[in-house]
Amino acid sequence: AQSVTQLDSQVPVFEEAPVELRCNYSSSVSVYLFWYVQYPNQGLQLLLKYLSGSTLVKGINGFEAEFNKSQTSFHLRKPSVHISDTAEYFCAVTVTTDSWGKLQFGAGTQVVVTP
Amino acid sequence: DAGVIQSPRHEVTEMGQEVTLRCKPISGHNSLFWYRQTMMRGLELLIYFNNNVPIDDSGMPEDRFSAKMPNASFSTLKIQPSEPRDSAVYFCASSLRGEGTEAFFGQGTRLTVV
Numbered sequence: 001a002q003s004v005t006q007l008d009s010q011v012p013v014f015e016e017a018p019v020e021l022r023c024n025y026s027s028s029v030s031v032y033l034f035w036y037v038q039y040p041n042q043g044l045q046l047l048l049k050y051l052s053g054s055t056l057v058k059g060i061n062g063f064e065a066e067f068n069k070s071q072t073s074f075h076l077r078k079p080s081v082h083i084s085d086t087a088e089y090f091c092a093v094t095v096t097t098d099s100w101g102k103l104q105f106g107a108g109t110q111v112v113v114t115p
Numbered sequence: 116d117a118g119v120i121q122s123p124r125h126e127v128t129e130m131g132q133e134v135t136l137r138c139k140p141i142s143g144h145n146s147l148f149w150y151r152q153t154m155m156r157g158l159e160l161l162i163y164f165n166n167n168v169p170i171d172d173s174g175m176p177e178d179r180f181s182a183k184m185p186n187a188s189f190s191t192l193k194i195q196p197s198e199p200r201d202s203a204v205y206f207c208a209s210s211l212r213g214e215g216t217e218a219f220f221g222q223g224t225r226l227t228v229v
Contacts, residue, residue, distance in 0.1 A: 096215070
């Protein structure tokens, strides 16, 4: 079985400051990793995903994440946040051999950007 | 495409009543998922379909919950009878079956059972 741990439930950050959201996973088999964002009263939207290749993945809205296999981590970063980045962010994992696309989500990290 | 469409967006019902949540997946997608989001348990996968066939319903919490997908463009999640602990946001998502494929989520139905 797989599990995802998001180490911070809430991250306050000032506008134009950098932010890092931490995600660790546990799995006995190879996995694909995802970051989704949920804006208030909205569904989830894919920010980026790691399937293979370069461990640094760039996504939408200036976000990027780095896959670290030895540390089983997939941390999300943005060098300068905007007020509009206020949202909840979910790390998710799926087994590489799972063609059904089932996602195991972390508990989420609430990012609050203030001026 | 309009994306995944869920209805209603909000539902308030009394305990014991039947509740039906509806979902229209993205045209051409062959996998459909129902998730539930609560503060206590986060996002949980309830059931998923492929080509309209239920593949795994092990996440359905109780027999009070049932889901159907009569055709490729429509799915329902029914709770009968509803209980206050069923209050949550229910999301439908669709995707093209494949490894590492992206799931597209609807805006969710916020269910309140009083």
